[in-house]
Amino acid sequence: MTFRTLIVDLGERSYPIHIGDRVLDRADLLAPHLEGRRAVVVTNATLAPLYADRLERTLAAAGATAGRIVIPDGEAHKAWPTLDAVFGGLLGMRADRKSVIVALGGGVVGDLAGFAAASYQRGIDFVQVPTTLLAQVDSSVGGKTGINHPLGKNMIGAFHQPLAVLADTGTLASLPDREYRSGLAEVVKYGAIHDADFFAWLEDNLDALLAREEAALVHAIHRSCEVKAEIVALDERESGPRALLNFGHTFGHAIETVQGYGKWLHGEAVAAGMAMAARFSVRLGLLEPAEADRLEGFLLRAKLPAQPPRMEPGAWLDAMGRDKKNESGRITLILLDALGRARIEKAAPVGELEAFLATA
Amino acid sequence: MTFRTLIVDLGERSYPIHIGDRVLDRADLLAPHLEGRRAVVVTNATLAPLYADRLERTLAAAGATAGRIVIPDGEAHKAWPTLDAVFGGLLGMRADRKSVIVALGGGVVGDLAGFAAASYQRGIDFVQVPTTLLAQVDSSVGGKTGINHPLGKNMIGAFHQPLAVLADTGTLASLPDREYRSGLAEVVKYGAIHDADFFAWLEDNLDALLAREEAALVHAIHRSCEVKAEIVALDERESGPRALLNFGHTFGHAIETVQGYGKWLHGEAVAAGMAMAARFSVRLGLLEPAEADRLEGFLLRAKLPAQPPRMEPGAWLDAMGRDKKNESGRITLILLDALGRARIEKAAPVGELEAFLATA
Numbered sequence: 001m002t003f004r005t006l007i008v009d010l011g012e013r014s015y016p017i018h019i020g021d022r023v024l025d026r027a028d029l030l031a032p033h034l035e036g037r038r039a040v041v042v043t044n045a046t047l048a049p050l051y052a053d054r055l056e057r058t059l060a061a062a063g064a065t066a067g068r069i070v071i072p073d074g075e076a077h078k079a080w081p082t083l084d085a086v087f088g089g090l091l092g093m094r095a096d097r098k099s100v101i102v103a104l105g106g107g108v109v110g111d112l113a114g115f116a117a118a119s120y121q122r123g124i125d126f127v128q129v130p131t132t133l134l135a136q137v138d139s140s141v142g143g144k145t146g147i148n149h150p151l152g153k154n155m156i157g158a159f160h161q162p163l164a165v166l167a168d169t170g171t172l173a174s175l176p177d178r179e180y181r182s183g184l185a186e187v188v189k190y191g192a193i194h195d196a197d198f199f200a201w202l203e204d205n206l207d208a209l210l211a212r213e214e215a216a217l218v219h220a221i222h223r224s225c226e227v228k229a230e231i232v233a234l235d236e237r238e239s240g241p242r243a244l245l246n247f248g249h250t251f252g253h254a255i256e257t258v259q260g261y262g263k264w265l266h267g268e269a270v271a272a273g274m275a276m277a278a279r280f281s282v283r284l285g286l287l288e289p290a291e292a293d294r295l296e297g298f299l300l301r302a303k304l305p306a307q308p309p310r311m312e313p314g315a316w317l318d319a320m321g322r323d324k325k326n327e328s329g330r331i332t333l334i335l336l337d338a339l340g341r342a343r344i345e346k347a348a349p350v351g352e353l354e355a356f357l358a359t360a
Numbered sequence: 361m362t363f364r365t366l367i368v369d370l371g372e373r374s375y376p377i378h379i380g381d382r383v384l385d386r387a388d389l390l391a392p393h394l395e396g397r398r399a400v401v402v403t404n405a406t407l408a409p410l411y412a413d414r415l416e417r418t419l420a421a422a423g424a425t426a427g428r429i430v431i432p433d434g435e436a437h438k439a440w441p442t443l444d445a446v447f448g449g450l451l452g453m454r455a456d457r458k459s460v461i462v463a464l465g466g467g468v469v470g471d472l473a474g475f476a477a478a479s480y481q482r483g484i485d486f487v488q489v490p491t492t493l494l495a496q497v498d499s500s501v502g503g504k505t506g507i508n509h510p511l512g513k514n515m516i517g518a519f520h521q522p523l524a525v526l527a528d529t530g531t532l533a534s535l536p537d538r539e540y541r542s543g544l545a546e547v548v549k550y551g552a553i554h555d556a557d558f559f560a561w562l563e564d565n566l567d568a569l570l571a572r573e574e575a576a577l578v579h580a581i582h583r584s585c586e587v588k589a590e591i592v593a594l595d596e597r598e599s600g601p602r603a604l605l606n607f608g609h610t611f612g613h614a615i616e617t618v619q620g621y622g623k624w625l626h627g628e629a630v631a632a633g634m635a636m637a638a639r640f641s642v643r644l645g646l647l648e649p650a651e652a653d654r655l656e657g658f659l660l661r662a663k664l665p666a667q668p669p670r671m672e673p674g675a676w677l678d679a680m681g682r683d684k685k686n687e688s689g690r691i692t693l694i695l696l697d698a699l700g701r702a703r704i705e706k707a708a709p710v711g712e713l714e715a716f717l718a719t720a
Contacts, residue, residue: 080440080444084440084509087509087511087515087516088509088511091509091511091512091515092511094681115479118518119475119479119506119516119517119518120515120516121515121517122504122505122506122514122517122518122519123518123519144482145482146479146482149444149447149448149451151447151448151451151452152451154482155447155451155480155481156447156479156480157479157481157482158478158479158482158483158518159482159483321454
């Protein structure tokens, strides 16, 4: 029962991420934050029977009184009606401003429960207990919370930092294979945009990761969070370098939007989006073709898609034009100069992009 | 066309409040914030025909491209369906993260449009153009935004500071008498909790204020915002002294909740709530009876209610127990030691309170 701790340094909003098997049983990690407070576990119907009782025992041992709100499972529920049900639950149990939300689940639960915390009574504290690889390496750092709107993904939300994150690698054992691999797409993203050595380490250790070996997982999650934290610390409100984290996401969000939420997993869409961004980087003469091939090779070994579905160029551009990172109608893309080095292109050449999309 | 400017000092979130007749025509006040940006006016169906064209001309002169979203008038619409319509409008016009919301209206518009700004794409800028006395002296300072939930008022929201506030006293001319007087309740609150001289000035100048005389209005609004800003600057996130601003509001919110939103105007409920808090202060031996009488006398001269409606003690306590400022089930009240000096009572004596409410 060893674990590693990473401190996300955001001044007075700094917080620890504890990574390892069974960290969700460690009352000592939560007591400093929760002792004497009411802790409301927000989780989904799939995870509640697996982990909620264990977590509530930990909360009790940490000196908190626990409550529980269970939401339906699935991206379709990352929406107002579910958020409204969470607010209703909090009000029904008289949660006050000193209450703490404990988000137990993947990205949907973390984003929705985090936004509930950001906006309930104009903001209460929350703790993240991410139970998917994607959530552990992505939602753990950055404070992004929110819900979808019928007209766009993640269009309503807030930046709200947790008190602490418990990334229990043991919870990944119950993750379906497809979801687990989808999380690996975000892991390899950190290598691709920021750390060539980490990318090479991932290539060398992919088999151990696919076997969900504890030591490899702890390293991969720790380094992913570290890279993300470095970038986020430079740019908490996402006006500059943080955009690098969207590598693969502009194309990926377009895939999710056009295909309909849920058909492609987020990580699968990002995987295809990263491969596209790499190929577009090659087309613009920024990236060596061999580097794009290496990225695609990794994705294929991880059984992740490197090709997008068939979509009309007009549908691509329409969906990409609605991305939050765009300013004044231009399309921002994250491109690669090399594996381990990305750049922000604030006004992607639209003609080139259309030609590229026509053959994508 | 003179005006006064007050800077609300919140470090990097500092912003100016410009107070005076026709400040909404002053493009020079907005250009530094809005030049080259898209400005989306959010207003209601009553105010749009009165001021929206004028404001949009000012925005255009300030170098912004203007859009408009009109919501229905009334507190009943300070709720999710209206907020959702604003999000839909923003997405429909492809508002991006550099877009700015310009909230033109009273408290409902300001709170709702401010929360739309706080949460659209996880936060965009906004400008307040409050058109009621209440909004000019209350919503202008403090950054509180939000909507109501069926189970409680202002239960969903965010702290989000505007870029600037234009408090145009000329817009008060069109305000119905009852709403105008309701705003005076918040004005006298600042005197009662923090500034005995201002309280006395208000007693001396009530006739000029009731006649909506420009000079008296500018002074009253300026000093009200100044008092609020002083208190908010000490305590932006409402963990300490900011609670003083809730003088009259715990009782007042209970009146609004039990009577149903909209039957009593907010300022009317606050007026009765202040009179109750003063009488309860007398009952606890904190305040001289003559001081409570002076406050009641002012309210009555301003034709504001000093008595609550008939309500069961159980209904009072139930509604007061749901107030956001409460911690761990205790009831927090703001009480007076004297006119101009308030205190925060974090655990009001419940037995005394029940006895008081039984005769209220």
